[in-house]
Amino acid sequence: MTRQNKPSKQLIDSWVKDWIDSKDENAARQLTDLLLPYVRSAAGKVVTQNELDDVVQDAFMQIFRKLHTFQGNSRLESWSYRVARNQALMRIRTKSRRPQEVEMKDDGRVSDDLQARLEARAQLREVELALNFMKNDDAETLREYVFEDKSLAEVADSQGLTIAAVKSRIFRARRELSTLVVA
Numbered sequence: 001m002t003r004q005n006k007p008s009k010q011l012i013d014s015w016v017k018d019w020i021d022s023k024d025e026n027a028a029r030q031l032t033d034l035l036l037p038y039v040r041s042a043a044g045k046v047v048t049q050n051e052l053d054d055v056v057q058d059a060f061m062q063i064f065r066k067l068h069t070f071q072g073n074s075r076l077e078s079w080s081y082r083v084a085r086n087q088a089l090m091r092i093r094t095k096s097r098r099p100q101e102v103e104m105k106d107d108g109r110v111s112d113d114l115q116a117r118l119e120a121r122a123q124l125r126e127v128e129l130a131l132n133f134m135k136n137d138d139a140e141t142l143r144e145y146v147f148e149d150k151s152l153a154e155v156a157d158s159q160g161l162t163i164a165a166v167k168s169r170i171f172r173a174r175r176e177l178s179t180l181v182v183a
Contacts, residue, residue, distance in 0.1 A: 007034065012076055020068050031076075032060060038077045039063070039084040041149050046088035046124065048117060055091050059084035074158070081148050092121060130180040134173065141166055142173035 007015075012034065018027035036056075043055040063083050070079055131139050137159075144155045145166070156166045 013072075016067060016070065016076065019064065028064065031064075035060075035063065035077060035080045038081045038149070042081045042084035042147075043088040045147070046085060047091055051091060055088045056084070058091070059087040062087055078144075078148055078150070078158075085147065127177065130177055133180065134176060136173075138169045138173035138176065141169035142177070145170055 007030075012031075015024075015027040015030045015034075018024035019031065039056050039059050040052065043059060044052055047055050059080075063080050066083065070076060131143055141155055141159060141161075144150045144158065145152070150158070152163045152166050155161075156163045159166070161169075
């Protein structure tokens with residue numbers, strides 16, 4: 001679904017209502033088509049390509065299970081993005097609790113691919129913790145822009161700001177984030 005033929009909010013609301021009221025399969029298909037890019041984007045930033053399809057499926061199960069709790073304070077796409085991201089993070093937490101087979105090289109070192117994945121996950125967790133620690137408007141603006149994949153205009157609209165103000169907040173948040181996250 002491209003931006004040009006994106007369904008209206010009223011149509012999306014009717015699909016949500018149809019799913020909640022009667023588990024309408026057509027509504028589920030329409031919502032899945034609409035939300036799939038957001039769900040894949042959110043999960044793809046957290047889990048490996050090998051895990052992506054499983055996490056996307058789990059995220060959609062969670063989205064449809066919890067759709068009745070959607071209050072409409074944000075766009076459905078943003079809400080589903082957060083659900084998918086949380087599902088992906090839960091996957092990582094669950095996997096980190098289980099012993100895993102470690103890919104070893106002949107000389108006893110961890111493989112470069114595994115090392116890179118572990119480092120990327122650790123950095124993501126560090127950034128998330130730092131953003132949670134910041135707890136200010138700048139951090140929320142950066143979170144919407146980066147983690148929710150919103151455009152500058154979408155962030156400006158959702159926060160009632162100008163695009164220039166959004167750019168300033170993102171700049172300040174990145175600057176503060178760089179002092180909190182050790183590279």
